[in-house]
Amino acid sequence: MALLILFTVVCLAVSLVVDQRKTMTGVKRGLDMFLNVLPALLAILALVSVALYLVPEPLIIEFLGRRSGVLGVLIAAAVGAIALIPPFIAFPLANILHSKGVSYSVVAVFVTSLIMVGFVTLPLEIRYFGKKAALLRNALSLIAAIIIGGLIGLFL
Amino acid sequence: MKVVKRYFWVIIFVLFSTGSLLLGFEPGELIYRNFTQFLLELVAFLPLMFLLVGLFDVWVPKEAIEKHIGGRSGFAGAFWVILLAMLQAGPLYAAFPVAYLLSKKGASVRNIFIYIGAFSCLKLPLLTFEVSFLGWRFMLLRSLFTLPLFIVIGLIMERVLGQGYKVKAG
Structure with missing residues (x-):
């Protein structure tokens, strides 16, 4: 987990240094994809929580x-x-x-x-x-x- | 209004949980506790994963992916996707956006499903957990048997879906 955070931060930093605009495009694309599946994902997790209770x-x-x-x-x-x-x-x-x-x-x-x-x-x-x-x-x-x-x- | 529609089930769930907590409805409280546990996992992995996927998208050229894990990559291609999967962490659904990106950049159908297989069965955080609870022998045997099976699954998937198959953006 800590490794994943470190890796992401390093990637982001390197990316920012090399090309800010490209980095922003990438971050935005990632964020869009995330927000796009988020509702479905949360609904499924809610369903799973109910199933785990039952x-x-x-x-x-x-x-x-x-x-x-x-x-x-x-x-x-x-x-x-x-x-x-x-x-x-x-x-x-x-x-x-x-x-x-x-x-x-x-x-x-x-x-x-x-x-x-x-x-x-x-x-x-x-x-x-x-x-x-x-x-x-x-x-x-x-x-x-x-x-x-x-x-x-x-x-x- | 669109937001309400998209998050309909989530809103229902939030109302249900809040109500349960306020009224002391025990099943609701337990379900809510399960949910927060899953939510933590989601919050811990997914935003980072998507951030990396986004960066990967803008930086890694299609030619590179096509060359190393594309249609003609053979065993080396399978090796690379398995290595990539082993170094990752998180629940299976965290692998889906990565699979989309690999597909978009020209990875072969076979390698996409080998990646999914390796992500589910062979990622290192999972194996360390498995060793501590079920022992070395169990972990090694299970991994050894799983590896050829998900390669076969990859081959079958490619055969059935065809080489032109693409993973969607979700």
């Missing part, structure tokens, strides 16, 4: 904890795809799951699906990529998550 962590743990095998993998993939949990919550959660006896392969499916597939951010993704590409990318990623779980299961 399906809290203990429920996820209980849900994934009792199941194993193929059904466990499928449920993990589905929960991971629907939930939008930032990594700083997701990995501690994965750790808890494993300590409760959930296999590494189910944990891997859950984590991978969580970071690659975004059901709730789909409207945003469609704005950038179009419906076909967004749906296809998410579907393929979901399949990938399940394959990764299977492979992890062979080794851990």
